[in-house]
Every structure is written in structure tokens, then in C-alpha cells.
Amino acid sequence: MTDAILETRPPRAVADDTVLPFAVEALDVRGRVVHLGPELDRILGRHDYPAPVSRLLGEAVVLTSLLGSSLKFEGRFILQTRTDGPVSMIVVDFATPDAIRAYASFDADAVAAAIAAGKASSPDLLGRGQLAMTVDQGGDMSRYQGVVPLDGGSTFEDVAHTYFRQSEQIPTRVRLAVAEMLTRTPGGAPVHGWRAGGLIVQFLPESEDRVRRRDLDPGDGPEGTATPVLDDDDAWMEARSLVDTVEDIELTDPEVSHERLLFRLFHERGVRVFDALALKDQCRCSRERVQGMLEQFSAEDVSEMTVDGEIVVTCEFCSTHYRFDPATLVKG
Known part of the structure; x- marks a missing residue:
């Protein structure tokens, strides 16, 4: 340095x-x-x-x-x-x-x-x-x-x-x-x-x-204990x-x-x-990370998340949209 x-x-x-x-x-x-x-x-x-x-x-x-x-x-x-x-x-x-x-x-x-x-x-x-x-x-x-x-x-x-x-x-x-x-x-x-x-x-x-x-609250000290004041x-x-x-x-x-x-x-x-x-x-999201997360859900959960034949996940940080085919997420 x-x-x-x-x-x-x-x-x-x-x-x-x-x-x-x-x-x-x-x-x-x-x-x-x-x-x-x-x-x-x-x-x-x-x-x-x-x-x-x-x-x-x-x-x-x-x-x-x-x-x-x-x-x-x-x-x-x-x-x-x-x-x-x-x-x-x-x-x-x-x-x-x-x-x-x-x-x-x-x-x-x-x-x-x-x-x-x-x-x-x-x-x-x-x-x-x-x-x-x-x-x-x-x-x-x-x-x-x-x-x-x-x-x-x-x-x-x-x-x-x-x-x-x-x-x-x-x-x-x-x-x-x-x-x-x-x-x-x-x-x-x-x-x-x-x-x-x-x-x-x-x-x-x-x-x-x-x-x-200056100390914080006297905490466990006896009732009435004063907090010392230091310049x-x-x-x-x-x-x-x-x-x-x-x-x-x-x-x-x-x-x-x-x-x-x-x-x-x-x-x-x-x-x-x-x-x-x-x-x-710089965001740390990626398609691979999102897919890995979705693959942890059950088939029933994946079905509930599906809208119009796809699952769309939007990163809150960078607003990137990731689209997935539900059939690729459910493990046989």
C-alpha cells in the first residue's frame, strides 16, 4: 500500500x-x-x-x-x-x-x-x-x-x-x-x-x-448506581x-x-x-444459482409457482428476470 x-x-x-x-x-x-x-x-x-x-x-x-x-x-x-x-x-x-x-x-x-x-x-x-x-x-x-x-x-x-x-x-x-x-x-x-x-x-x-x-447502563449494578462520566x-x-x-x-x-x-x-x-x-x-445472482434454488422445491410447489406455463424469478437487487420451464426443475 x-x-x-x-x-x-x-x-x-x-x-x-x-x-x-x-x-x-x-x-x-x-x-x-x-x-x-x-x-x-x-x-x-x-x-x-x-x-x-x-x-x-x-x-x-x-x-x-x-x-x-x-x-x-x-x-x-x-x-x-x-x-x-x-x-x-x-x-x-x-x-x-x-x-x-x-x-x-x-x-x-x-x-x-x-x-x-x-x-x-x-x-x-x-x-x-x-x-x-x-x-x-x-x-x-x-x-x-x-x-x-x-x-x-x-x-x-x-x-x-x-x-x-x-x-x-x-x-x-x-x-x-x-x-x-x-x-x-x-x-x-x-x-x-x-x-x-x-x-x-x-x-x-x-x-x-x-x-x-462514558459507560453504558450500569446493567447488573445495584439500583441507583451512577454511570461515571468521563471527559x-x-x-x-x-x-x-x-x-x-x-x-x-x-x-x-x-x-x-x-x-x-x-x-x-x-x-x-x-x-x-x-x-x-x-x-x-455488481449483483451476485445467476441463472445457475436461481435454478439450484428452484430445484429444491417439490413438484407441488413448482406447480403452484407456474404461471402461463413458466416460472419467472426476478432478482430484487438487479431486476434481472429468469424464466424456467417447470418440466426441467422437477427431479424424476
Whole structure:
């Protein structure tokens, strides 16, 4: 892995659909910044979602990209919500090292009503339920899953902060932004597209005493046991304050590169960047996989799934239609 220290404002162009890891050693923080363009636009465009649903799913894709790209082994990172809101389920699947797929299930009438009532923000659409983050190492390795409740007022940024505070106990700050873009071709024709960006910064000092945070609930302690309050480390307070100055437009503007944003935030302390990782929209479905699944069903089940002499299976992620002759699926 190569690295470079940003000493002057870098003139680099924006690298769409990439994650750039970085470190600010003076503040003991590490992080990643992501810009998504054409690949995100393909994910959202193939489903023709209402704009607020696309924006919500885009936020989930950005968060998953930031977290999934940190895996150092061959596996998957899966973000999934199940809620009572107009958008009842979101699934984003990141397969290392670089493949993303995603979809949302929603009640079209409920979403339309939310838009009409001016209540189509991310918390409004998510509602109450839970969000699960799963790390799948494949093979015989066990899965790790963290579950965070959604209380009807949570954004994906809120969920990320809760997850790292409770499950990982790592001071973390996350920023996410999604924008609907309208540009024009040289001939003047309008072109619609989606862009998104995100930033994650984590406090990772060598000394455990410096990372120790406010304890969680006293748990099994005697009734009335107070939760000790510890001051935040000065370095983390500075890093967190800098991240909080990031505007949405800085994360989605095609003129603001990863390096330019990081230089703006951390040039006084010095920021080191590492090799960027390119991301791509890529589904893992195939005709062979779908057929293998269908062959597990009984003849009666296959008959019930048959419509007009064929079985049609549509991948929720990439919208690909697979058509099968029922006679080829039933084992003699």
C-alpha cells in the first residue's frame, strides 16, 4: 500500500465511486471518505423509486460502502432494516473487495401520502423497527451481527453512532449525504443522476485509557448506581468538531475531491492518505444459482409457482428476470 501526506491543496479531480482511507496521526484518528456517482445512479435508476426512497437507499449504500470497505478478509458486510415505516425493508450487500448491490421494499401509497404531507424525511420513511449490520466471513466461520433499534426519529448517521458506541465502543463520527443532480449534455438535453458521499472518522489511540468513554447502563449494578462520566479526549474533541463542519454539498459536489475535503479539514494537523478502492455495482445472482434454488422445491410447489406455463424469478437487487420451464426443475 502506498501513502502520501497532503501538504498543499491537492489539484486532483474527483474520483467517483471510490473509497479513500486516511489517517490523521496527530489526532490518533483514522477514517475513510467515499464519493459515489455513476455506480450509485445505476443501482437507483434500475428500480425507478420515488425520489425520497432513492435518497434513503442512497444513504444506506454510502454507509455500507464506508463500513464494508474496511473488511480485511474475503467476505460480506450486509446492512438490513425491518421497520413499520413506508419503507419497510432496505438491504445493502457489500462483497469484498468492491461489489455493492442494494434494494428497498416500500408501500407506494404510504410513500406518496408521506410526500404529500411533507413527511418524507429519512426517519419518517424508516419508522420504528431495527437495523442489523452483519459481517459474514464465509465458509465455516461464524457470522457477527449487531442490531440497533430504530425509534422513528433515527437517521442512518444516528444509527451508525449508536452502533459504534454500543457494539464496538469506538468513538466514531459519520457524515452521509445524497443529492439529486440535473445536468445537460453539450446539445442541451437534461440529464438526471444521483450522487452521494460520506465520511467516517474513528478515534483509535494506542492507549486504552484515552479511548475509554462514558459507560453504558450500569446493567447488573445495584439500583441507583451512577454511570461515571468521563471527559472526551482533547484530540477526539478536535477531530469530531472538524467533522461536524462538513456540509452536505462538500460530500456530493463533483468539484470537491476526497483530497480537497480532507485537506480542508485536517491540513493544520497533517493528513495521510492511502490507496483508494474503486467500487462497482455488481449483483451476485445467476441463472445457475436461481435454478439450484428452484430445484429444491417439490413438484407441488413448482406447480403452484407456474404461471402461463413458466416460472419467472426476478432478482430484487438487479431486476434481472429468469424464466424456467417447470418440466426441467422437477427431479424424476
